Amino acid sequence: MTNLSRRLLACALTASLAFAAGAPAWAGEAAPNRMAAQGVDASPARAKNIILFLADAGGVSTLNAASLMAYGEPLKLHIQQWPHLGLSETSPVDQFVSDSANGMSSIMTGVKTRNGVISQTPDAVRGRQDGAPAKTLLEYAEERGLRTGVISSQSIADATPAATYAHSNDRAKWGEIFPQAFTPRFGDGVDVLFGAGRQKIGEQLAAKGSSFEALSQTHDRPIYARLDEAPASNTRPVVVGDQMDVRAATLRALDLLQAAPEGYLLVVEWDAHTDDARKGLQNIADFDRLIAEVEGRVDLSDTLLLFTADHSFGLQVDGGRRGEPVLEGYDAWKAAGSDEDIVRLENVLVNRTHTAEEVPALAIGAGADGVRGYFPNTRLFHVMMEAWGWGAADHPTR
Ligand SMILES: [Zn+2]
Numbered sequence: 001m002t003n004l005s006r007r008l009l010a011c012a013l014t015a016s017l018a019f020a021a022g023a024p025a026w027a028g029e030a031a032p033n034r035m036a037a038q039g040v041d042a043s044p045a046r047a048k049n050i051i052l053f054l055a056d057a058g059g060v061s062t063l064n065a066a067s068l069m070a071y072g073e074p075l076k077l078h079i080q081q082w083p084h085l086g087l088s089e090t091s092p093v094d095q096f097v098s099d100s101a102n103g104m105s106s107i108m109t110g111v112k113t114r115n116g117v118i119s120q121t122p123d124a125v126r127g128r129q130d131g132a133p134a135k136t137l138l139e140y141a142e143e144r145g146l147r148t149g150v151i152s153s154q155s156i157a158d159a160t161p162a163a164t165y166a167h168s169n170d171r172a173k174w175g176e177i178f179p180q181a182f183t184p185r186f187g188d189g190v191d192v193l194f195g196a197g198r199q200k201i202g203e204q205l206a207a208k209g210s211s212f213e214a215l216s217q218t219h220d221r222p223i224y225a226r227l228d229e230a231p232a233s234n235t236r237p238v239v240v241g242d243q244m245d246v247r248a249a250t251l252r253a254l255d256l257l258q259a260a261p262e263g264y265l266l267v268v269e270w271d272a273h274t275d276d277a278r279k280g281l282q283n284i285a286d287f288d289r290l291i292a293e294v295e296g297r298v299d300l301s302d303t304l305l306l307f308t309a310d311h312s313f314g315l316q317v318d319g320g321r322r323g324e325p326v327l328e329g330y331d332a333w334k335a336a337g338s339d340e341d342i343v344r345l346e347n348v349l350v351n352r353t354h355t356a357e358e359v360p361a362l363a364i365g366a367g368a369d370g371v372r373g374y375f376p377n378t379r380l381f382h383v384m385m386e387a388w389g390w391g392a393a394d395h396p397t398r
Contacts, residue, residue: 119136277315370383
């Protein structure tokens, strides 16, 4: 059988099975569209599990530079071998350049909003007036009985992780954001929550008359300060540390979530801002190695792996030779302790700010076919919903 006839047969089988099973109204319409656009490396359309890897500020040029720094050559990152690539546009409703709050909220809810706003509709006024809560992918997953996990190298109340489990008119309101992990609107809330930011979250809780201890007692859910403090018997652990070992956290979360027969959503954020070029690029290289390790532990026939960024960043490689370090001049810059906005290294120019151009969306596994072409970042919400088979009729934000 040729690849084409095998694919057509698979399409026919999928379609007839869908109708036989009393599929929702959208199935007959959505399935053929998806199949028509599949390439020869077509992935299974349906995912049971989704893992979203979010490199904060990890734009195209940052991935390029990370490969050059870590491997001395372009295209050496593991994720640069994935078969499905799109370019995701990140702007908020009223500006060209996004922050993490709007960027991640758009991906998680399918609704573009304003900078500073956490998963609320764009009528929100930052710090002053709420918009309506925009239902997040994590909330859909919880509502449907899936297990969920959120991990961050940064504060677990900071904009990117917050946009998965909270709704707020201001990303700075950590004392209001963090407790929402314990008062879910759907299901029993985030099952596995591992991140940093303990001191500052604690201070903001105190300013609201609360504390980690009070939250723990009220919700009968301990909030540990270190990963190794959470006992193995705790299947819904919450750890808020001073810092977070993202690799250890991700592998632990995976063990817990993979034990769930109903499927899971895992969101992992790793900071990749290149204000400090070596630090940001090393984070990308480490994240990439972790992603390869995770890929080795999942079944791509029922799991979607998606990598993207919430916004891009002003780093560019504009010189250099193979065999020589791309970050030539970095040590001298670091030693000088300069805090200027423009960093001029030998081969690299860093404009230390977010930038507007599209960021990569890379995918492999079940439902990965939906990632292709240029699109607004809100499309990624629909790609993930449709990978689960939760079509347009089920999520009116489309
Ligand atoms: Zn960001």
